[in-house]
Amino acid sequence: MGISESDLPGIGRRYEILAGGGQSVVVVVHHSGRRDLYVMERGCDDPKCAVELSDDQARRVGGILGGSSFKPAVVEEIENLIGEFVVDWVTVGDGSPVVGRSIGELQIRSQTGMSVIAIVRGKSSINAPDPSETIQAGDRLVVVGPRDNFPGFINFVLG
Numbered sequence: 001m002g003i004s005e006s007d008l009p010g011i012g013r014r015y016e017i018l019a020g021g022g023q024s025v026v027v028v029v030h031h032s033g034r035r036d037l038y039v040m041e042r043g044c045d046d047p048k049c050a051v052e053l054s055d056d057q058a059r060r061v062g063g064i065l066g067g068s069s070f071k072p073a074v075v076e077e078i079e080n081l082i083g084e085f086v087v088d089w090v091t092v093g094d095g096s097p098v099v100g101r102s103i104g105e106l107q108i109r110s111q112t113g114m115s116v117i118a119i120v121r122g123k124s125s126i127n128a129p130d131p132s133e134t135i136q137a138g139d140r141l142v143v144v145g146p147r148d149n150f151p152g153f154i155n156f157v158l159g
Helices: 055-065 073-082 108-112 147-158
Strands: 003-008 012-018 023-030 035-041 049-053 085-091 115-121 124-127 140-146
Touching: 035 055, 049 055, 085 147, 108 115, 108 140, 108 147, 140 147
Parallel strands: none
Antiparallel strands: 003 012, 012 023, 023 035, 035 049, 085 140, 115 124, 115 140
């Protein structure tokens, strides 16, 4: 079974899985966490079937497909306490208004409600970066926070 991946600038990432019977399954993972699932016939541009899944729904379907449909009570309890959080990332472009400025100077958490938990820079990462860490073009900012705040974070970073 072949799987191909490609970036969708400004949208997220696309995965295509070749299935039997001349079909493929295409999954588009949006920066927001939403997943679009398409069943395609080989050689046809229009999907045979399309389904939109929230991040939570996609993870649940993935768990079922992976053979793990049981959710321990402690996980459910923690989810109920902290609400719907997302861990996601965005790549900083050359023209981004955050380039050359520090996390603290930008006040990312107070401005967007998202916390930068890591910066992936080249082949290395800066985990739990200091507020004095300066953001560079090409950095991937890994953040955590309420799902509803992520679109605002993307706008803040991309300008």
